Amino acid sequence: MDPYAIDFRFVVVTHFLGLIGTTNSNVDNLTYTYQANSNKLLTVTDANNTSTAKLGDINDGTNTGNDYTYNGNGNLISDQNKHITFISYNLLNLPEKILVSGKGTxxxxxxxDVSKLIKTVVDITSSPVKTTVTDYIEGLVYERDTLRYIIDEEGRIRPEYDSGKALVYHWDYFEKNHLGNVRVVLGDNADTSVYAAIMETANSAT
Known part of the structure; x- marks a missing residue:
């Protein structure tokens, strides 16, 4: 029997622990389902949905059917868990427009030469509608005409804008894996913060 001709589906279950308030609990209890004979993800369900905790983890939507759909080229065109209703692509097969239900575009x-030039985010959740334009110019990244960082082969350089102080630049170094994905960012600027231990016995009564 040809193993590549078998009609199979992957179902993968993963668990992630974290804090919900002050309780150590399952943040995610995910089940992934893939399309038959494919690596295309169809659904992600979460047995521990923590949408009210605002933890930034995945939140299982209330839709029925598949969470993800794809076009003929295999590109993702909708993501129900992130409320992405449609993604359009240009002739170069790059994402051109993303529609997020209730939030904007x-x-x-x-x-x-397929280099990203401009990103425009339209936020309809605020009044008036907020539009943020980010420009990418040969490694220089501007947001609302203000330089945010400069990309180089080792990481990025960030300007620090502080009213009444001279402009200072900080270096962030990227640690990448074998695929070139950034796994760790090491910065050269230090920050010291002091937090009161308000749950200690001496402070809990106050």
Whole structure:
């Protein structure tokens, strides 16, 4: 029997622990289902949905059917768990417009050599509607015409804007895995913060 001809589906279960308030609990208890004979993800269900905790983890949507759909090229075009209703792609097969239900849109513009040129985020949750434009110019990244960082082969350089103080630049170094994905960011600026232990016996009564 040809093992590559078998009609199979992957179902993977993962667990993630974390704090919900002051309680150590399952933040995510995820089940992944993949399309038959494919690595395309169809659904992610969470047995420990923590949407009210605002932890930034995955939140299982209330939709029925598949969470993810794809176009003929295999590109993701909708994500029900993130409320992404549609993603359109340009002739270069790059994402061009993302529609997020109840939040707004994200638009991308590229050069002919597929370099990202402009990102425009329209936030409809605020009044008036908020539009944020980010420009990418040969490693320089501007947000609302203000330089945010400069990309180099080792990481990035960030300007620190502090009213009444001279402009200071900080270096962030990227630690990458074998696929080139950033796993750790090491910065050169130090920050010291002091927090009161308010739950200690001496302070809990007050």
């Amino acid at each position: 994200v638009n991308y513009l590229y050069t002919a």
